[in-house]
Amino acid sequence: MIVVRTVGDLRDALRDRRAGRIGLVPTMGALHEGHTTLLRAARAADDTVVASIFINPAQFTEQADLAAYPRTEAADLALAEQEGVDIVFAPDAAEVYPAGFATTVSVTGPVAETLEGAERGRAHFDGVATVVTKLLLAALPDAAYFGAKDAQQVAVIRRLVADLGIPVALVVCPTSRDADGLARSSRNTRLSPGERTRALAIPRALQAVTDAAAAGISDPQALRARADAVLEASGIRPEYVAFVDPETFAPVGVVDRPVLVAIAARVGSTRLIDNTVVATAQGRADTQAGGG
Amino acid sequence: MIVVRTVGDLRDALRDRRAGRIGLVPTMGALHEGHTTLLRAARAADDTVVASIFINPAQFTEQADLAAYPRTEAADLALAEQEGVDIVFAPDAAEVYPAGFATTVSVTGPVAETLEGAERGRAHFDGVATVVTKLLLAALPDAAYFGAKDAQQVAVIRRLVADLGIPVALVVCPTSRDADGLARSSRNTRLSPGERTRALAIPRALQAVTDAAAAGISDPQALRARADAVLEASGIRPEYVAFVDPETFAPVGVVDRPVLVAIAARVGSTRLIDNTVVATAQGRADTQAGGG
Numbered sequence: 001m002i003v004v005r006t007v008g009d010l011r012d013a014l015r016d017r018r019a020g021r022i023g024l025v026p027t028m029g030a031l032h033e034g035h036t037t038l039l040r041a042a043r044a045a046d047d048t049v050v051a052s053i054f055i056n057p058a059q060f061t062e063q064a065d066l067a068a069y070p071r072t073e074a075a076d077l078a079l080a081e082q083e084g085v086d087i088v089f090a091p092d093a094a095e096v097y098p099a100g101f102a103t104t105v106s107v108t109g110p111v112a113e114t115l116e117g118a119e120r121g122r123a124h125f126d127g128v129a130t131v132v133t134k135l136l137l138a139a140l141p142d143a144a145y146f147g148a149k150d151a152q153q154v155a156v157i158r159r160l161v162a163d164l165g166i167p168v169a170l171v172v173c174p175t176s177r178d179a180d181g182l183a184r185s186s187r188n189t190r191l192s193p194g195e196r197t198r199a200l201a202i203p204r205a206l207q208a209v210t211d212a213a214a215a216g217i218s219d220p221q222a223l224r225a226r227a228d229a230v231l232e233a234s235g236i237r238p239e240y241v242a243f244v245d246p247e248t249f250a251p252v253g254v255v256d257r258p259v260l261v262a263i264a265a266r267v268g269s270t271r272l273i274d275n276t277v278v279a280t281a282q283g284r285a286d287t288q289a290g291g292g
Numbered sequence: 293m294i295v296v297r298t299v300g301d302l303r304d305a306l307r308d309r310r311a312g313r314i315g316l317v318p319t320m321g322a323l324h325e326g327h328t329t330l331l332r333a334a335r336a337a338d339d340t341v342v343a344s345i346f347i348n349p350a351q352f353t354e355q356a357d358l359a360a361y362p363r364t365e366a367a368d369l370a371l372a373e374q375e376g377v378d379i380v381f382a383p384d385a386a387e388v389y390p391a392g393f394a395t396t397v398s399v400t401g402p403v404a405e406t407l408e409g410a411e412r413g414r415a416h417f418d419g420v421a422t423v424v425t426k427l428l429l430a431a432l433p434d435a436a437y438f439g440a441k442d443a444q445q446v447a448v449i450r451r452l453v454a455d456l457g458i459p460v461a462l463v464v465c466p467t468s469r470d471a472d473g474l475a476r477s478s479r480n481t482r483l484s485p486g487e488r489t490r491a492l493a494i495p496r497a498l499q500a501v502t503d504a505a506a507a508g509i510s511d512p513q514a515l516r517a518r519a520d521a522v523l524e525a526s527g528i529r530p531e532y533v534a535f536v537d538p539e540t541f542a543p544v545g546v547v548d549r550p551v552l553v554a555i556a557a558r559v560g561s562t563r564l565i566d567n568t569v570v571a572t573a574q575g576r577a578d579t580q581a582g583g584g
Contacts, residue, residue, distance in 0.1 A: 007457050100540070102401045103421070103455035109394045129395070130456075137429075137457050163395035164422075165299055165429045248392070 001081045003088045007138045010089045020047025024141035029053040030070040030186035031079045034176035038145040039083040041173050050139050051080050052089040059127030061120045070186055105129040107159050110249040115242055116152045125156050132157050136166050144168050149175040149183050151275045183274045195268040201234035202263055206276045209261050213278040218255040238265040255280050293373045295380045299430045302381045312339030316433035321345040322362040322478035323371045326468035330437040331375040333465050342431050343372050344381040351419030353412045362478055397421040403447045403541040407534055417448050424449050428458050436460050441467040441475050443552055443567045475566045487560045493526035494555055498568045501553050505570040510547040530557040547572050
């Protein structure tokens with residue numbers, strides 16, 4: 001495994017590997033088993049696996065959040081090597097945003113402006129869109145791997161990749177969860193033991209919605225009440241519990257097709273997000289009948 | 293020569309040509325001898341020459357200007373074939389901006405916000421930046437060719453190509469001029485004979501500034517007075533006569549290095565732009581001494 005710090009060195013390292021498939025796993029470091037899932041998917045499908053590690057200041061809208069983000073490069077490199085990564089691209093901020101940098105890739109509409117876009121501010125997804133564009137253009141991979149936990153980020157990236165015509169296939173891997181159901185996140189390390197127990201109400205709330213939808217409840221307000229009850233029992237007041245189209249993030253009025261249920265909540269001072277796709281039995285049947 | 297209408301067909305046509313150099317000449321059609329200069333530069337340097345023809349609605353901030361823009365595809369294709377173009381990429385608006393399109397590439401700072409950016413509105417260079425990004429990613433050429441007449445457009449594109457790391461070399465060809473000095477432009481066809489004669493004041497004003505700078509005048513205000521006198525004699529009130537850094541478009545206070553002089557003016561109802569780079573003898577000497 002080699003570690004490169006500049007786009008030039010990355011391209012040099014990839015030049016002789018383009019006859020085979022190249023997979024890119026973009027990360028902000030603090031690698032955990034969620035990332036392992038992505039690295040293994042790439043390792044299984046591609047001839048060359050590139051992992052990028054870059055804590056992107058442009059997508060942090062709170063300086064405290066950026067400052068508190070875990071930085072664990074030595075452990076990250078060890079895990080990457082163990083997972084068979086060929087090339088780690090770990091640039092510093094001056095390589096990604098040199099003096100005079102003045103370009104932003106921006107996605108508009110509910111996919112970028114609601115939920116995380118509203119809570120974290122417009123700059124968040126602008127920062128994500130710009131850095132992901134840069135990473136994709138630096139590596140020009142055949143495939144790039146993202147986790148379903150960041151569903152809105154994935155939808156924003158899917159939008160910009162289609163709109164700009166970046167020649168890459170996006171592979172979305174299912175959310176990786178601890179045995180108790182908590183979605184894996186670099187932020188989980190900040191939870192106290194008590195907070196971690198309370199945080200389990202988030203996946204339980206998603207499960208309650210999944211079960212209720214499967215039982216035929218298709219009204220988002222009725223489904224939301226199930227989630228709220230579970231969260232409230234653990235003293236969690238969510239920032240949002242949203243029922244949206246998984247691609248456009250437009251709110252849905254009835255669960256008559258697969259719908260993304262997304263939750264964001266602070267547990268103590270740690271902000272967590274999680275989501276799942278739910279469908280009523282009828283919605284699933286309709287989708288299958290429609291060939292989807 | 294083949295004509296393709298979709299990104300997919302363009303990529304298919306280029307797939308077996310990537311062992312050699314690919315050159316892209318992006319145009320909005322209405323091809324004239326200015327474009328010929330670009331096509332010949334590409335033909336001389338590259339193995340495959342791609343010309344794109346797309347009247348980009350996103351960069352027109354006046355609907356009347358878009359409606360009046362000349363559409364001459366049959367003649368354009370004949371000229372492209374005559375100049376040895378291999379592939380013409382001529383998509384329609386729905387191919388470039390399909391339903392749901394929601395992504396913008398945006399450059400900030402004086403390079404995009406002053407002069408043409410101010411006169412034509414912020415959407416103009418957003419439209420240019422977005423479509424050029426798409427064209428470059430569709431063709432992934434080794435080189436792309438632009439005319440120096442659109443100096444600010446070139447500077448915006450240079451900025452976004454550097455910032456996003458698009459792997460392409462930009463080649464800027466000198467402004468092509470008619471024998472009488474008028475910069476070639478698709479808009480020139482709209483000038484009446486009398487307007488065309490008056491329009492010659494624009495290149496004469498640039499020449500007056502060039503001569504005055506060569507004679508040692510380094511104060512932009514004094515230089516501007518020379519330009520204004522020439523323009524006024526032909527009854528032309530410019531929208532701007534600007535002295536700016538050729539890369540950043542920041543205004544310069546003294547011509548002590550090569551400076552871009554840019555003029556925009558309406559002659560009748562036709563809006564014309566032109567520019568040149570000027571330097572005082574001292575400025576040139578300093579630049580050469582500095583290895584520039």
